[in-house]
Amino acid sequence: MDISDSLKNREIIIEFFPIGQLVKVTAMDVKTLTEISIQGPKSAGEETLKLNALKRLEYVLKKKALI
16 A cells, blocks of 8 residues: 555554445554545445545645644
8 A cells, every 4th residue: 555655654443334335444654633525336445445545634634734
């Protein structure tokens, strides 16, 4: 998995919640307590969903000027 340099060395908690054919992925940055959620199809695979959640978290952290 390839994440950007801005998220490296940060503690991030990721949880997967299956909902029928969808999976809700929640990612939280421990330092700032910023949390995001995304949804995607089960067929996308765990790594793809995880990468998309990390990209969304990075976007939110940058938008809030936390990184």
